[in-house]
Amino acid sequence: MTKKTNPSKKKPQKPTYRKYILWFWGLFIAGLLTISFLFVLAGWGAFGKMPTFEELENPETNLATEVFSSDGETLGKYYNENRTPIKYEELPKTLIQALVATEDERYYEHSGIDARGTLRAVAYLGTKGGASTITQQLSKLLFSATPDNKLERVLQKLKEWVIAIRLERQYTKEEIITMYLNKYDFLYQAVGIRSASRIYFSKEPTDLKTEEAAVLVAMLKNPILYNPRKEKFKKNALQRRNQVLKQMQKNGYLDEQQKDSLQQLPLKLKFSPEGHDEGVATYFRAYLQSFLKEWIEENKKPNGEKYNIYRDGLKVYTSIDSRMQKYAEEAVEMHMAKLQTEFDRQNKNNKTAPFRDLSKNQIENIITRAIKNSDRWRAMKTKNIPEDKILASFDEKQEMRVFSWKNNTDIDTIMSPRDSIYYYKSFLNTGMMSMDPQTGEVKAWVGGINFKHFKYEHVKQAKRQVGSTFKPFVYATAIDQLHLSPCYELPNTQHTIPAGRHGVSKDWTPKNSSGKYGGMVTLKEALANSLNTITARLIDKTGPEPVIDLLKKLGVDTSEIDPVAAIALGSVDISVFEMVSAYSTFANKGIYVKPVIVTHIEDKNGTILYQHIPESRDVMSEEAAYVTVKLMEGVTESGSGLRLRTTWAVNAPHYKRAVTGYPYALKNPIAGKTGTTQNQSDGWFMGMVPNLSTGVWVGGEDRSVHFPGITYGQGATMALPIWGIYMNKVYEDESLNVSKADFEAPEELTIEVDCEKAKKENPENNNAEEIPDELDF
Incomplete structure (x- = not known):
C-alpha cells in the first residue's frame, strides 16, 4: 500500500546565490562600462579640453631666453617663466x-x-x-x-x-x-x-x-x-x-x-636668485633687452611671426667676459662704498644736502620733477586721484626697504616717499665699460651701483660732460694734420681767442686749473698736467670743426656738439660707451671698430638666427694714433694718473678715507687721461693697454650733487681708483691674457716720441713758430 504524500510539506531546496552573482557581475560590468564611458568622455573632452596629438x-x-658670456657662463635670462x-x-x-x-x-x-x-x-x-x-x-x-x-x-x-x-x-x-x-x-x-x-x-x-x-x-x-x-x-x-x-x-x-x-648632513643652500634685478651684468642685460627688441622687429620667424624673448628659448651669445664683468663689479663696489662714506661725511654740515650751489626753489623743482616721474605718482594718477592728495601722500611716512652700502644690501626703514627721493639723490653713481680695441668686443659693462634701485643706465643711456678727457681728441687732430711730436714745445702762457673766431662770442682766455704759468712745455707735459693754455692754442690753430669731424669718425654722436672753441676743455656731453670706443681707436692704430655686444643668436634648436659682422674704418694714420698714445702715456708717468704707478696715495692724509687700501703699483705701459668738470660734478678716467680700453665715469644723478672741493671731486680720486682696482684683478687672472707690453710702434715712424733723445739732438728746440697761424682743412 502506497503512502500518500502530504502536499503541504515541500522538499527543502538548497540555497542559491545565482541572482546575487548575476547582480554582482551586472554591477561590475556596468561599473566597468561606466568607468570606460567616463574615460571615453574624458578623451572626447567632455570634462575639459584635452590635448591634441600635435x-x-x-x-x-x-622657454626663457638665455644670455651667455664669451667664456660660456650664463649671465642671465629673459622670461615669463624662468625655464631652460x-x-x-x-x-x-x-x-x-x-x-x-x-x-x-x-x-x-x-x-x-x-x-x-x-x-x-x-x-x-x-x-x-x-x-x-x-x-x-x-x-x-x-x-x-x-x-x-x-x-x-x-x-x-x-x-x-x-x-x-x-x-x-x-x-x-x-x-x-x-x-x-x-x-x-x-x-x-x-x-x-x-x-x-x-x-x-x-x-x-x-x-x-x-x-x-x-x-x-x-x-x-x-x-x-x-x-x-x-x-x-x-x-x-x-x-x-x-x-x-x-x-x-x-x-x-x-x-x-x-x-x-x-x-646627518645639515641642509645647506647657496641661494643665487636669477630675477631681472639680480645676478651679474644687470645693466648690460637691460640694454641687451632693448637691442633684442629692435632685432626682433627686423627679423621675423619663417612663418612671419615675431620672436618672443620671454618664451621662445633663444640663446644669445655676447662678448661679455664673465670674469672681467665680475672684476669690474667688484671694483665698483669696493671704491664706491668708500667714496660714498666720504661724500656723506662732507655733507653732514651741508644745509642743502645732497645738493650744492642751488636755491631753495631750485631744489624744490628738482624734487617735484622726481615726484612726478615716479612710479607712485603714475599709479595714483591712473586712479584719477587729485594731484594735491597725491603730493600729500609723498609726505606720509611708511615702511620701506632702501639700498645701503652697508653690507651692500637693502635695509628696512621708515621714511616718507619724499625723503626717499632725497635719500637716493644723495648717492654717487658710476658708469664703466671695458672693450677689446682690436675686435670691438665689449668685455665688461657696469651701468650703475645697483640696478634694483637705480634703473638709469650710465654707460650708453647717460651722457655727461667729459672734461679733460676730451683733450686727446684736440691733440690727435693737430698731430694728424701737423705731424707734431709729443716733444714739441709751446709757451705755457694764457692764450686769448678773440670774439668772432671759432664761434667765440667774446674774448676767451682759459686759465690753468693749477693757476701756474710760464716757461716752455712739451705737448706730453701739457697733456699730463692738463694745461688748458696749450689745448686752447691747439684748437685755435685747428679750429673746432676738424675736431668734431674726428669725433664723428670715432663713433661719437656729434649732432648736439656746437663748433665752438670751448669744446677743447670738455664742455660737451658724451656717453661712456662712445668715449671707450673712441679711445680704442688710438690703441688700434687709428682704425675704428664698432663695439660688439652680441656675437650670435640661436633658436632653441641651435639654428643660428644672427651672426655679427664686424664694422671698421680708417680714421687716422697709424703714426698719428701711436703718437697720441705716447702723449697719453705721460699722464700715468708724471701727471694726474701717476698714482697708478705708486703706493703713495695710500698713506697721503687727504686721500686717507677715499683710497686707503688701493696700492695699484702698476708698472706696465698705460695710456690714459683723467677728467674733471666744473664744480666737480663729473669725474672721469680713460685708460688703455694694448688690448684693453676701459672708461669710468663717477658723479651724482644731478649735477648739483658733488664734492665741495677738488681733492675728492677730481677724476683721479672719483674714477681712477675703479680702473686701478679692476686692472689689478684682471692682471691677477692670467687666463685673460691682458697685455702688459708696450704699444706697438709703426714700422716707419717719422715722428720722434723719445723726448730725452729729442732734447739731446735739438737743445734749443725752437719749433714753436713752425705751426701756421690757421689751418685749412
Missing part, C-alpha cells in the same frame, strides 16, 4: 633615482598609471591623495587646471589617466622624466630643474650632490611646505629630504651606511 608632440611651454630645458643626459643619476624612489617606485613597470593609487583617489574623492605616477603628474602640469572641489578632483584623475596613457605611447620613460623635471616650478622663479639647481645651489644639475638632489625631489611633494629657504619650513624640508634618502635606500640606490651618513 600638442602631445609639442607641449606648449614658456636640459636633456636627460644632463640629469645626474642620483636625481633620477631619488625621483623614482620617492614619487613612483613602479615607474618602469607601468604604462602611465598606477591602478591602485587612482582607485584610492576615486574612493576617497582625492582626500588621501592619488599616488599619481610621474607621468600623471606631468600630464597635470602640462594640461590640467587646479580643481575647485572633490568632484572635479575625481574627473581630473580621469583626465590625467587618459593623458598619461597617451604620453606613455608618445614618449620614452627617459623623455617623460626630463619633461617633468623641466616643467616643475620650484619657487623663486626657478621653473625647471636647471633653474632650480642654479638658484638653490649655484651649480648645474650635473654637479648636484646626492643630498642636494634629494632636497629638490623633496620639494616635488609641495614646494611651499618643504621650502628649504624659508626659516619656518626648513625643518619640514630637512625631514622630507631625509625621507627621500630613506626611499632611495629602500629601493636599493643607497646602502644603509650611505643613507645614515647623508641624513
Whole structure:
C-alpha cells in the first residue's frame, strides 16, 4: 500500500546565490562600462579640453631666453617663466633615482598609471591623495587646471589617466622624466630643474650632490611646505629630504651606511636668485633687452611671426667676459662704498644736502620733477586721484626697504616717499665699460651701483660732460694734420681767442686749473698736467670743426656738439660707451671698430638666427694714433694718473678715507687721461693697454650733487681708483691674457716720441713758430 504524500510539506531546496552573482557581475560590468564611458568622455573632452596629438608632440611651454658670456657662463635670462630645458643626459643619476624612489617606485613597470593609487583617489574623492605616477603628474602640469572641489578632483584623475596613457605611447620613460623635471616650478622663479639647481645651489644639475638632489625631489611633494629657504619650513624640508634618502635606500640606490651618513648632513643652500634685478651684468642685460627688441622687429620667424624673448628659448651669445664683468663689479663696489662714506661725511654740515650751489626753489623743482616721474605718482594718477592728495601722500611716512652700502644690501626703514627721493639723490653713481680695441668686443659693462634701485643706465643711456678727457681728441687732430711730436714745445702762457673766431662770442682766455704759468712745455707735459693754455692754442690753430669731424669718425654722436672753441676743455656731453670706443681707436692704430655686444643668436634648436659682422674704418694714420698714445702715456708717468704707478696715495692724509687700501703699483705701459668738470660734478678716467680700453665715469644723478672741493671731486680720486682696482684683478687672472707690453710702434715712424733723445739732438728746440697761424682743412 502506497503512502500518500502530504502536499503541504515541500522538499527543502538548497540555497542559491545565482541572482546575487548575476547582480554582482551586472554591477561590475556596468561599473566597468561606466568607468570606460567616463574615460571615453574624458578623451572626447567632455570634462575639459584635452590635448591634441600635435600638442602631445609639442607641449606648449614658456622657454626663457638665455644670455651667455664669451667664456660660456650664463649671465642671465629673459622670461615669463624662468625655464631652460636640459636633456636627460644632463640629469645626474642620483636625481633620477631619488625621483623614482620617492614619487613612483613602479615607474618602469607601468604604462602611465598606477591602478591602485587612482582607485584610492576615486574612493576617497582625492582626500588621501592619488599616488599619481610621474607621468600623471606631468600630464597635470602640462594640461590640467587646479580643481575647485572633490568632484572635479575625481574627473581630473580621469583626465590625467587618459593623458598619461597617451604620453606613455608618445614618449620614452627617459623623455617623460626630463619633461617633468623641466616643467616643475620650484619657487623663486626657478621653473625647471636647471633653474632650480642654479638658484638653490649655484651649480648645474650635473654637479648636484646626492643630498642636494634629494632636497629638490623633496620639494616635488609641495614646494611651499618643504621650502628649504624659508626659516619656518626648513625643518619640514630637512625631514622630507631625509625621507627621500630613506626611499632611495629602500629601493636599493643607497646602502644603509650611505643613507645614515647623508641624513646627518645639515641642509645647506647657496641661494643665487636669477630675477631681472639680480645676478651679474644687470645693466648690460637691460640694454641687451632693448637691442633684442629692435632685432626682433627686423627679423621675423619663417612663418612671419615675431620672436618672443620671454618664451621662445633663444640663446644669445655676447662678448661679455664673465670674469672681467665680475672684476669690474667688484671694483665698483669696493671704491664706491668708500667714496660714498666720504661724500656723506662732507655733507653732514651741508644745509642743502645732497645738493650744492642751488636755491631753495631750485631744489624744490628738482624734487617735484622726481615726484612726478615716479612710479607712485603714475599709479595714483591712473586712479584719477587729485594731484594735491597725491603730493600729500609723498609726505606720509611708511615702511620701506632702501639700498645701503652697508653690507651692500637693502635695509628696512621708515621714511616718507619724499625723503626717499632725497635719500637716493644723495648717492654717487658710476658708469664703466671695458672693450677689446682690436675686435670691438665689449668685455665688461657696469651701468650703475645697483640696478634694483637705480634703473638709469650710465654707460650708453647717460651722457655727461667729459672734461679733460676730451683733450686727446684736440691733440690727435693737430698731430694728424701737423705731424707734431709729443716733444714739441709751446709757451705755457694764457692764450686769448678773440670774439668772432671759432664761434667765440667774446674774448676767451682759459686759465690753468693749477693757476701756474710760464716757461716752455712739451705737448706730453701739457697733456699730463692738463694745461688748458696749450689745448686752447691747439684748437685755435685747428679750429673746432676738424675736431668734431674726428669725433664723428670715432663713433661719437656729434649732432648736439656746437663748433665752438670751448669744446677743447670738455664742455660737451658724451656717453661712456662712445668715449671707450673712441679711445680704442688710438690703441688700434687709428682704425675704428664698432663695439660688439652680441656675437650670435640661436633658436632653441641651435639654428643660428644672427651672426655679427664686424664694422671698421680708417680714421687716422697709424703714426698719428701711436703718437697720441705716447702723449697719453705721460699722464700715468708724471701727471694726474701717476698714482697708478705708486703706493703713495695710500698713506697721503687727504686721500686717507677715499683710497686707503688701493696700492695699484702698476708698472706696465698705460695710456690714459683723467677728467674733471666744473664744480666737480663729473669725474672721469680713460685708460688703455694694448688690448684693453676701459672708461669710468663717477658723479651724482644731478649735477648739483658733488664734492665741495677738488681733492675728492677730481677724476683721479672719483674714477681712477675703479680702473686701478679692476686692472689689478684682471692682471691677477692670467687666463685673460691682458697685455702688459708696450704699444706697438709703426714700422716707419717719422715722428720722434723719445723726448730725452729729442732734447739731446735739438737743445734749443725752437719749433714753436713752425705751426701756421690757421689751418685749412
